[in-house]
Amino acid sequence: MAVTTLLFPFVSEIHHIGSTAVPGLAAKPKIDIDVVVSDQRMVAEMSARLRSAGYTFHGDPYACNLWTFTADTRPCGTRLYLCETGNAAHAARLLFRDALREHQDLARRYDTLKRRLAREAKGDWDIYTNGKRGFINEVLALAATKKGPAVASGAL
Numbered sequence: 001m002a003v004t005t006l007l008f009p010f011v012s013e014i015h016h017i018g019s020t021a022v023p024g025l026a027a028k029p030k031i032d033i034d035v036v037v038s039d040q041r042m043v044a045e046m047s048a049r050l051r052s053a054g055y056t057f058h059g060d061p062y063a064c065n066l067w068t069f070t071a072d073t074r075p076c077g078t079r080l081y082l083c084e085t086g087n088a089a090h091a092a093r094l095l096f097r098d099a100l101r102e103h104q105d106l107a108r109r110y111d112t113l114k115r116r117l118a119r120e121a122k123g124d125w126d127i128y129t130n131g132k133r134g135f136i137n138e139v140l141a142l143a144a145t146k147k148g149p150a151v152a153s154g155a156l
Helices: 003-007 038-053 087-101 104-121 125-147
Strands: 011-017 030-037 067-071 075-084
Touching: 003 011, 003 030, 003 038, 003 067, 011 087, 011 125, 030 038, 030 087, 038 067, 075 087, 087 104, 104 125
Parallel strands: 030 075
Antiparallel strands: 011 030, 067 075
């Protein structure tokens, strides 16, 4: 069942984020989706709907009000994040994604970094994720100066 159908009428926006949202970027076989909730009071209902559709709930692992769900869908897995309108982590994810889409030089640098970290981390996702932090913060700072105030990067 499509996310829009499953979560109707509580969704105000759906965004494809993460590396698969940037053409040509190395990516794990996972689709990352941010679903912006129009009414936070409905998160419990939305969570129940997602769980009944086969999604696993992981709470808010980044402590930034992104409620995380995963599903082993084919051909790629899905990570779905529920967040409220105005969520800083969601705004940062969009800013980062859009900067990589707009600037191929940044996307190439990020691709090279991700490939190197994947080799070096040898499956340790903490090493991999933490290794990207400096680059992500650099891109967010650059993008924020062009588009507005800086935003939090915790859940990227």
